[in-house]
Amino acid sequence: MAGVSDVEVEAGKADVKVAFDPAKTSVEQLLAGMKAAGQSAKPK
DSSP: OTTEEEEEEOTTOSOEEEEEOTTTOOHHHHHHHHHHTTOOOOOO
């Protein structure tokens, strides 16, 4: 995904940490992408 530089996922946990470039994407765009892929998502 454009602007994403790092993603940290731990199996069995619901939290996902994403490092991104706010000049290329936004929290809203990241959440929309996850929801479009069928995942529930909300900012912490």
